[in-house]
Amino acid sequence: MVRSTSATGLGDRYTPTSGNPGYHVELYDLELDYKVRTNRLEGVAILSILTTDDVSSLAFDLVTLKVSGARVNGHRAPYTQGPTKVRVQLPRPTVAGVRLTVELDYVGRPGPRRTRWGRIGWEELEDGVLVASQPTGAPTWFPCNDHPSEKSRYRLAITTEKPYRVVAHGVPAGHTSRGEQRTWRYIQDIPAASYLATVQVGDYVADEIDLGTVPGTLHYPRALAKRVKHDFADLGRMVALFSDRFGPYPLSKYDVVITPDELEIPIEAQGMATFGSNHADGEKGSERLVAHELAHQWFGNSVGLASWQHIWLNEGFACYSEWLWSEESGGPAADVLARQYHARLTLQPQDIVLGDPGPDLMFDDRIYKRGALLVHALRLTLGDEAFFDVVRGWTELKRHGVATTEEFVQHASDRSGRDLGGLFDAWLVRTALPALPLP
Numbered sequence: 001m002v003r004s005t006s007a008t009g010l011g012d013r014y015t016p017t018s019g020n021p022g023y024h025v026e027l028y029d030l031e032l033d034y035k036v037r038t039n040r041l042e043g044v045a046i047l048s049i050l051t052t053d054d055v056s057s058l059a060f061d062l063v064t065l066k067v068s069g070a071r072v073n074g075h076r077a078p079y080t081q082g083p084t085k086v087r088v089q090l091p092r093p094t095v096a097g098v099r100l101t102v103e104l105d106y107v108g109r110p111g112p113r114r115t116r117w118g119r120i121g122w123e124e125l126e127d128g129v130l131v132a133s134q135p136t137g138a139p140t141w142f143p144c145n146d147h148p149s150e151k152s153r154y155r156l157a158i159t160t161e162k163p164y165r166v167v168a169h170g171v172p173a174g175h176t177s178r179g180e181q182r183t184w185r186y187i188q189d190i191p192a193a194s195y196l197a198t199v200q201v202g203d204y205v206a207d208e209i210d211l212g213t214v215p216g217t218l219h220y221p222r223a224l225a226k227r228v229k230h231d232f233a234d235l236g237r238m239v240a241l242f243s244d245r246f247g248p249y250p251l252s253k254y255d256v257v258i259t260p261d262e263l264e265i266p267i268e269a270q271g272m273a274t275f276g277s278n279h280a281d282g283e284k285g286s287e288r289l290v291a292h293e294l295a296h297q298w299f300g301n302s303v304g305l306a307s308w309q310h311i312w313l314n315e316g317f318a319c320y321s322e323w324l325w326s327e328e329s330g331g332p333a334a335d336v337l338a339r340q341y342h343a344r345l346t347l348q349p350q351d352i353v354l355g356d357p358g359p360d361l362m363f364d365d366r367i368y369k370r371g372a373l374l375v376h377a378l379r380l381t382l383g384d385e386a387f388f389d390v391v392r393g394w395t396e397l398k399r400h401g402v403a404t405t406e407e408f409v410q411h412a413s414d415r416s417g418r419d420l421g422g423l424f425d426a427w428l429v430r431t432a433l434p435a436l437p438l439p
């Protein structure tokens, strides 16, 4: 039986129909024209592609939006479009290692896609847009090779009505005005996974903030100014703490967007994070989440995932960073928090395999907490000096790359010179919750 190629992805077991074999996207050059009032998006995507196999056509992930033209190396190319894929025919079969430019024109009314993890991707706010794509929302706004291990550079030019501000996952490269329209440009030269690409549109003011070694900006609705300034005032201290413990801040900037709408959870993007108005309550009620999203710049965004199965490498470290910040800022020590959460986890079903939880449980809170507890167990086992040396070595080894759980286990053992097989096996492979080592 021949499998339909349109349903064959890159092979991630958790998102089997996302991603496409045979090529790597080196650069996405996206030119988007977006009307906030009518939610109409018109785009030209120019993809710089390196083939990785013999191919005669290339598939791209794209949902809801309709392709109106395709070109390969500047020449019109035939294409077909299904509900989740666009397939472009190459003028002739091509071997691995060839560079091609594929250009797609597309248009439509973007919206979130329904997934087992809820509605994700491009989403209209009351007045503007947010994009939160983890794990498979990127195809709601641009044609892509949607797999966490596929990291690419980006150029973005987004035109929309005044007075809206566009914030995207790159370094600002200026904006130009034409009548009632304004075009915002961003450049991302640090490779980013497609789920970490984002566009935020809103009637925002922008405040530059002092983050020490990193340019930082807060974007928020003017009415929230007082609450935002108060609640995000510690970001510079957080950057200093995490840079000391994890190694240098890995991206070229950090933008925080606070939307006028309330959001269930904040979400990280490459060099960015987005919070809801409810996360700026004026009383630092979501401070742990401010630390959590910042920590994802090291864990998730710089050190990416080879596949979704290894999600604890993102969420375990990000959750542990909340506890490190608590310790630093005069709250309960990480050890106190770890023992509290450990006690709570013992009361919950112990049926999770942390190293391979399955797609339905990949964002379960137990992954976050058990992941953070494993990080703490490692710290207690190695002692602070060796533990933070392992962590800094890890972010250096995998800087702007992708990682697996097995690679982390190997690295921790090699770097510390300790046999950690039993510790990792108990936390990652078995389901019973291990006891925490004594402090």
Ligand SMILES: [Zn+2]
Residues within 6 Å of the ligand: 292, 296, 314, 315, 318
């Ligand atoms: Zn997270």
